[in-house]
Amino acid sequence: MSSKTRSELVGFSAPEFWIFSSPEALTGVWGKGNRLKDGFEVIVAEKDGRVVGFIVFKKERDHVDIDNLDITKDEQGKGIGRALVAHVESIAKSCGYSLMKTDTTENAQGVPWKSYGFWTKMGYKDTGERLRTKYDFKTIPFIKNLK
Numbered sequence: 818m819s820s821k822t823r824s825e826l827v828g829f830s831a832p833e834f835w836i837f838s839s840p841e842a843l844t845g846v847w848g849k850g851n852r853l854k855d856g857f858e859v860i861v862a863e864k865d866g867r868v869v870g871f872i873v874f875k876k877e878r879d880h881v882d883i884d885n886l887d888i889t890k891d892e893q894g895k896g897i898g899r900a901l902v903a904h905v906e907s908i909a910k911s912c913g914y915s916l917m918k919t920d921t922t923e924n925a926q927g928v929p930w931k932s933y934g935f936w937t938k939m940g941y942k943d944t945g946e947r948l949r950t951k952y953d954f955k956t957i958p959f960i961k962n963l964k
């Protein structure tokens with residue numbers, strides 16, 4: 818599945834993020850069941866037997882971290898991203914968590930990656946921090962308190 822193009826990502830993402838760019842690349846980091854080797858869990862959205870999106874998350878000590886969310890280009894804007902986020906939040910709540918975290922990036926010009934507005938719409942708050950990376954882009958952390 819393809820949710821974004823390489824050229825779109827220039828300035829916003831590190832090469833290692835490409836593990837999420839194709840099923841083949843993802844297979845290389847897969848562990849057991851729905852878990853990746855580093856303990857992250859993956860939930861997919863299917864339509865007519867086809868994977869049209871996935872969300873990657875990890876239950877940390879005091880919060881649940883959403884590491885990645887991708888909806889295939891032709892299915893974006895149809896509520897699938899919202900549904901996957903809501904699903905992971907409901908798992909988090911049922912496990913007793915009250916705090917969610919995620920992040921996106923901004924490029925060297927301070928322009929945020931295009932999902933910024935999606936996260937704020939989902940109730941995630943920009944913490945105001947801009948964390949340097951070894952690349953040109955900075956990380957923008959978001960938090961959300963679950964009620």
Ligand SMILES: CC(C)(COP(=O)(O)OP(=O)(O)OC[C@H]1O[C@@H](n2cnc3c(N)ncnc32)[C@H](O)[C@@H]1OP(=O)(O)O)[C@@H](O)C(=O)NCCC(=O)NCCS
Nearest residue numbers: 820886887888893894895896897898899921931932934935
């Ligand atoms: C960002 C992404 C995950 C959103 O998922 P989606 O299924 O397209 O979004 P939804 O249809 O569930 O949208 C939910 C709401 O967010 C809004 N929204 C979606 N994308 C948005 C964006 N880029 N900016 C602002 N608002 C956005 C929608 O308009 C909708 O609002 P509404 O309910 O008022 O109509 C998806 O577009 C995607 O995979 N993009 C490329 C990969 C990516 O950026 N992933 C996030 C990594 S940080």
